[in-house]
Amino acid sequence: LKQKKVQLKDIALEVGVSTATVSYVLNNQPMADRISKEVANKVRETAKTLNYQPNQIAKSLKTQKTNTIGLIVADIANPFSGQVARIIEDAAKQQGYTVIFGSSDENLDKAQDLINTLLNRQVDGLIIAAVEKSETQLYAITQAGVPLVLIDRYFPDTPFSHVCVDNFSGTYDAVQLLIKNGRKRIGLIANQSDLYHLVERNRGYFDALKAAGLEPQTKYVSLKNIRKDVEEGLEAMLNADNPIDAIFFTTNVLALNGLRYLRKKEVDIPQKIAVAAFDEADVYDFFPVSITHVRQPLENLGQKAVAQLIHQIKTTEAGKHFFLETELIIGQSSG
Amino acid sequence: LKQKKVQLKDIALEVGVSTATVSYVLNNQPMADRISKEVANKVRETAKTLNYQPNQIAKSLKTQKTNTIGLIVADIANPFSGQVARIIEDAAKQQGYTVIFGSSDENLDKAQDLINTLLNRQVDGLIIAAVEKSETQLYAITQAGVPLVLIDRYFPDTPFSHVCVDNFSGTYDAVQLLIKNGRKRIGLIANQSDLYHLVERNRGYFDALKAAGLEPQTKYVSLKNIRKDVEEGLEAMLNADNPIDAIFFTTNVLALNGLRYLRKKEVDIPQKIAVAAFDEADVYDFFPVSITHVRQPLENLGQKAVAQLIHQIKTTEAGKHFFLETELIIGQSSG
DNA sequence: CTGAAAGCGCTTACAG
DNA sequence: CTGAAAGCGCTTACAG
Numbered sequence: 235l236k237q238k239k240v241q242l243k244d245i246a247l248e249v250g251v252s253t254a255t256v257s258y259v260l261n262n263q264p265m266a267d268r269i270s271k272e273v274a275n276k277v278r279e280t281a282k283t284l285n286y287q288p289n290q291i292a293k294s295l296k297t298q299k300t301n302t303i304g305l306i307v308a309d310i311a312n313p314f315s316g317q318v319a320r321i322i323e324d325a326a327k328q329q330g331y332t333v334i335f336g337s338s339d340e341n342l343d344k345a346q347d348l349i350n351t352l353l354n355r356q357v358d359g360l361i362i363a364a365v366e367k368s369e370t371q372l373y374a375i376t377q378a379g380v381p382l383v384l385i386d387r388y389f390p391d392t393p394f395s396h397v398c399v400d401n402f403s404g405t406y407d408a409v410q411l412l413i414k415n416g417r418k419r420i421g422l423i424a425n426q427s428d429l430y431h432l433v434e435r436n437r438g439y440f441d442a443l444k445a446a447g448l449e450p451q452t453k454y455v456s457l458k459n460i461r462k463d464v465e466e467g468l469e470a471m472l473n474a475d476n477p478i479d480a481i482f483f484t485t486n487v488l489a490l491n492g493l494r495y496l497r498k499k500e501v502d503i504p505q506k507i508a509v510a511a512f513d514e515a516d517v518y519d520f521f522p523v524s525i526t527h528v529r530q531p532l533e534n535l536g537q538k539a540v541a542q543l544i545h546q547i548k549t550t551e552a553g554k555h556f557f558l559e560t561e562l563i564i565g566q567s568s569g
Numbered sequence: 570l571k572q573k574k575v576q577l578k579d580i581a582l583e584v585g586v587s588t589a590t591v592s593y594v595l596n597n598q599p600m601a602d603r604i605s606k607e608v609a610n611k612v613r614e615t616a617k618t619l620n621y622q623p624n625q626i627a628k629s630l631k632t633q634k635t636n637t638i639g640l641i642v643a644d645i646a647n648p649f650s651g652q653v654a655r656i657i658e659d660a661a662k663q664q665g666y667t668v669i670f671g672s673s674d675e676n677l678d679k680a681q682d683l684i685n686t687l688l689n690r691q692v693d694g695l696i697i698a699a700v701e702k703s704e705t706q707l708y709a710i711t712q713a714g715v716p717l718v719l720i721d722r723y724f725p726d727t728p729f730s731h732v733c734v735d736n737f738s739g740t741y742d743a744v745q746l747l748i749k750n751g752r753k754r755i756g757l758i759a760n761q762s763d764l765y766h767l768v769e770r771n772r773g774y775f776d777a778l779k780a781a782g783l784e785p786q787t788k789y790v791s792l793k794n795i796r797k798d799v800e801e802g803l804e805a806m807l808n809a810d811n812p813i814d815a816i817f818f819t820t821n822v823l824a825l826n827g828l829r830y831l832r833k834k835e836v837d838i839p840q841k842i843a844v845a846a847f848d849e850a851d852v853y854d855f856f857p858v859s860i861t862h863v864r865q866p867l868e869n870l871g872q873k874a875v876a877q878l879i880h881q882i883k884t885t886e887a888g889k890h891f892f893l894e895t896e897l898i899i900g901q902s903s904g
Numbered sequence: 905c906t907g908a909a910a911g912c913g914c915t916t917a918c919a920g
Numbered sequence: 921c922t923g924a925a926a927g928c929g930c931t932t933a934c935a936g
Contacts (some may be wrong), residue, residue: 239713241929252907257931268905290689291629292929295912300626302669302690311655313648320646320672327671332686334637334669336662337655351667354625355637378574494854517852519829576913587923592915603921627913630928 240284248280249273256281260288294356303543304352304360305335306345314486314513314532315363318385321536322361329544331358340365340457349375359543361385366429381546385539387431388555395546397539397556401431401512404528404560405438408510409482411526411562413446415569417480417508421471423464423492424484426454435484435512451478455488464491472501479507480569486513486527493521504569514563524565531558575619583615584608591616595623629691638878639687640670641680641697649821649848649867650698653720656871657696664879666693675700675792684710694878696720701764716881720874722766723890730881732874732891736766736847739863739895740773743845744817746861746897748781750904752815752843756806758799758827759819761789770819770847786813790823799826807836814842815904821848821862828856839904849898859900866893 242253242260249256251273257263259274260281280286294300303326307315319335326333334357336348345365352360359381364372369389375382376394384396412420422439425432436452443450451474453467471478483489489511496503503509503523510526518525538556546552577588577595584591586608592598594609595616615621629635638661642650654670661668669692671683680700687695694716699707704724710717711729719731747755757774760767771787778785786809788802806813818824824846831838838844838858845861853860873891881887 239929242931243929253930254907254909254932255905258906261931263932270905273905287685287689289630289691289929291626291635291691292912293931294626295624295630295914295929296931298912309655310645310658311648311652313646313651316648316651316654317646319651320644323645323670323672332669332671332690334667335658336667337658350622354622355667356624356626490851490855497855515851516825517855520825520832520852520855522857574913577915578913588914589916589923589925590921593922596915598916605921608921624913627928628915630913630930631915633928 239289240286241289242286244284245277245280245286248284249276251277260286298356300356300358301331302355302357303331303333303540304348304355304357305333306338306348306352306360306362307335308340308363308365309337310335311337313516317532318363318536321533322540325537325540329540331540331544338363338365342366342368342371346371353378353380359383359547361539361543363387364389364429366427376552379550381543381550381552383539383543383546385535387429390430393553395542395552395554397535397542397558398431399530399535399560400557401434401560402438402441404530404562405435405482405484405512406442407438407560407562408512408526408528408568409439409442410446411564411568412480412482412508412510413442413448415480415508417569418448419451419476419478420448420480420482421451421453421467421478422482422484423453423455423467423488425488426456432484439482439484460487461491464488465495468492468495472499472507480504481507481509483509483511486511486515489513489525489527490515490517493517493525497521503567508569509567518565521567523567526565526568527563529561529563531561534558574624575621576624577621579619580612580615580621583619584611586612595621633691635691635693636666637690637692638666638668638875639683639690639692639695640668641673641683641687641695642670643675643698643700644672645670646672648851652867653698653871656868657875660872660875664875666875666879673698673700677701677703677706681706688713688715694718694882696874696878698722699724699764701762711887714885716878716885716887718874718878718881720870722764725765728888730877730887730889732870732877732893733766734865734870734895735892736769736895737773737776739865739897740770740817740819740847741777742895742897743847743861743863743903744774744777745781746899746903747815747817747843747845748777748783750815750843752904753783754786754811754813755783755815755817756786756788756802756813757817757819758788758790758802758823760823761791767819774817774819795822796826799823800830803827803830807834807842816842816844818844818846821846821850824848824860824862825850825852828852828860832856838902843904844902853900856902858902861900861903862898864896864898866896869893 246253259277338345363386388396455463512528581588594612673680698721723731790798847863
């Protein structure tokens with residue numbers, strides 16, 4: 235049933251030249267300049283009439299380039315990952331690259347599996363939203379000579395290229411806004427994680443409080459138990475002897491769970507408690523009050539990652555560290 | 570800089586056998602049974618110590634199989650697409666397939682571009698959320714002998730396999746609920762589109778109204794102008810001489826835009842106007858009232874699409890049409 | 905101006 | 921029980 239595909243040989247036969255000649259003209263090789271206009275045109279015409287589609291696999295085997303980028307995100311179903319994937323897809327396509335993706339679920343073994351699969355498929359380079367404790371597997375990638383760019387997350391004191399935002403300042407500024415608005419007891423709800431970008435967000439919170447002489451109140455939630463942990467954390471902080479009057483969520487997932495709870499409990503925002511969060515969410519638009527949040531420049535993030543990766547593919551030069559600025563979107567929730 | 574990769578030849582050399590032998594044992598070919606246990610073990614050991622990673626490209630060129638599925642969605646950044654993509658990714662991985670994706674933006678030319686790219690890369694099959702008027706390009710795929718399964722959308726009187734939901738019944742039931750709840754003037758906000766699954770939703774609305782002897786009121790919105798069109802439609806219907814007391818949105822994007830507008834205008838839901846919609850959205854959780862909606866079984870949809878595609882890849886048998894049942898999630902918004 | 909030929913890294917009938 | 925060899929569909933130095 236599978237139709238025989240048209241190949242170089244067929245065009246060569248039809249025109250009466252060698253496959254070499256056909257290859258030269260179809261790829262616009264420098265060689266092609268020396269091929270007579272007649273032959274070249276005939277080749278091109280024949281390719282068109284036969285509807286020739288080059289076999290990228292054969293091409294790749296010979297040239298050792300697949301024009302493919304491997305992308306590993308946390309979960310493509312998560313809007314943050316999806317948006318970044320889309321931007322990367324577009325930027326890659328513009329440069330003639332296709333992307334193969336996989337979701338790591340923040341799991342080290344799954345990530346390693348994906349890396350193996352992608353390397354077996356000879357991707358020209360990888361863009362990875364790295365999972366916790368994955369430094370070793372990342373070193374293996376670069377040691378194999380495969381270009382690598384980290385996105386969103388990174389590891390300090392590590393040579394891998396990365397494109398991230400300034401998580402510290404982003405958080406610092408948002409928390410400072412809560413302070414400026416007169417809040418004295420500002421809680422933090424954060425992921426229990428060693429991922430450096432999250433650690434940096436926490437540090438932004440602590441530093442902002444310290445600079446104002448305020449006491450921190452924190453709840454670290456487990457990835458396995460987000461909803462319950464967030465609710466328990468909020469409940470404890472709200473019912474403490476000295477209850478919080480503001481809360482900062484370090485991710486949008488935490489914020490969504492927190493906001494759902496606060497709405498259920500009919501806690502007044504921002505009268506009773508002011509709210510700010512890192513990252514956006516569509517949902518913010520629909521909350522009764524607009525939510526103050528730290529916005530990451532996703533477009534820039536994705537495009538720079540692709541640009542840097544392709545640069546590394548072409549030059550085998552590495553190790554650029556980009557930190558992009560975040561933007562503080564001030565809504566009504568911060569008071 | 571690029572490290573030389575370990576290949577079959579290296580293992581063969583090390584063990585002192587031919588590459589054929591190495592290939593047989595590493596692939597557990599039937600042939601491998603006849604190879605002495607000692608040799609086989611030595612091959613496996615050596616492969617492990619050298620950390621041999623097969624070159625999937627070379628393998629594919631020879632076997633004419635890439636173990637790759639091409640996936641075309643409307644926009645991977647859109648949560649519906651992202652969730653489906655994730656389910657497909659997992660189902661595919663379980664069967665040893667990797668997925669390459671692309672976003673068509675509902676655009677025929679982009680879709681054709683993606684199809685070409687994916688076919689050049691010799692994907693073993695395609696799963697496509699088809700765009701309007703794409704029948705011709707789909708016929709070209711099947712005529713080239715490439716297995717194809719449509720997902721979410723389909724075309725009537727067409728031989729392509731598809732996995733979709735029963736859009737007519739889903740809508741019919743939801744609108745009927747509004748009617749049961751005493752609503753008499755039920756409006757429809759729908760996309761201006763010939764896509765059959767959307768046409769079917771519209772038909773569900775009209776039939777439900779007709780069965781109850783009610784008059785329809787409709788607004789068809791352009792993809793290029795969703796927000797404005799939705800708002801104008803609602804405004805017109807709310808301010809008509811005989812204003813609507815309920816509204817049905819045929820997609821979640823339309824619903825989100827509509828809900829945003831209704832909230833801004835402080836229209837009471839469901840007192841003044843009852844609301845129901847096709848498809849889910851995270852946002853529904855955060856709306857002051859829970860939103861009645863028609864839920865698609867995404868998990869099933871994605872898994873069946875992959876299963877059917879792989880079936881077609883292995884048997885070259887085609888043309889199965891799946892219609893899955895939707896579920897009506899009854900919230901407070903429908904009154 | 906063009907072609908013969910090697911080779912990319914595998915698999916697999918075939919021979920022994 | 922194992923290997924020599926052809927071949928998947930291209931590209932590209934090299935020769936003429």
